Amino acid sequence: MIASRSHRRLILWDIDHTLIETRGLGSELYANAFCTATGTPMVHKAEVTGQTEPSILLATLRLHGIAGDEPHLSRYEKALPAEYDRHRAELAERGQVLPGAQQTLAALARRPELVQSVLTGNLREVARIKLEVFDLDRYVDLEAGAYGDDDTDRPKLVAIAQHRASVKYGTVFGPGNTIVIGDSSHDINTGLRGGAHAVGVAAGGESVEQLLGAGAVVVWPDLTDAAAIEAFLLSSLT
The missing domain is CATH 1.10.150 (DNA polymerase; domain 1)
Incomplete structure (x- = not known):
């Protein structure tokens, strides 16, 4: 369980190999x-x-x-x-939405306690197009995210997203109520160094064990169990 004083949680999704694949x-x-x-x-x-x-x-x-x-x-x-x-x-x-991604994003979008956005090395416009193509943009607030053209040092993107979300939603988002979700050890490191909890999804090239070893608080094999994912993300809010 992740402790938080805020009733809201900022969920920052990686895009490639976590939500979608461009397949070359x-x-x-x-x-x-x-x-x-x-x-x-x-x-x-x-x-x-x-x-x-x-x-x-x-x-x-x-x-x-x-x-x-x-x-x-x-x-x-x-x-x-x-x-x-x-x-x-x-x-x-040619590309694809990864298994469970759409269903999980949709389930979480129905929860007012959760603010979903993205934290990605993609350029802002590239991220927008990728999500629009697969009809995932409607589930996330792209104004509250952070992108590769915001800073070349990826861990710094966490604070940028936290600031944008805090201003927009009137909630102070910090280490206790921000979760970065991604498929690689780099994503886990980004979250931990940037000031957030980090959750892994073993849908890319790294195993559950590798992502746990990188410091993820939990690792899901994929995003197909939307109910369990929702329960985890809301566990400290109920």
Whole structure:
């Protein structure tokens, strides 16, 4: 059970491999945007798991020996959302909502005690498009979230989301009433370092044991047991 003095709880969802999968399309669109931003075909790509989009781009620029971060980053932050916008239909066809994600988000959205948003390394517009394509945006308040274009240091995104949600909902969200939910040890580390509880979902590449070892307070194998997930998230509110 997670102790909290507030009757409200801020739930911050990771997106990729927690709620949805792009099933390879994301990498293709990234390569297109990289070429648009730099004029250079992408041959190498930096590690992406748990990183923000700007930090991935900067590391990928280094791999290609490309200098001049800011002009490339500015162009990239326009090019990538444009790629996703143009490929909405393909994303809907090739990608997928992970098992139980829609049902769990819907169940939690019916609880006024819970404020659902996202904490993701995706650019804000990319996150919005991904969730819109799979009709998940209606369950989360994107204004209360934090995104890769807010800060390259992902743990700092927790405080950004807490501030936005606090201002909007008139509740002080802090370490006691914020939960970050994700599929990787990076997500768990983000939550713990950023000032939140961290919950794992073993729907990506890491096991239940790995996520528990990273410090998750609990790990679900997937999101199919909406009732149990809801009960856990409300356990200290009743």
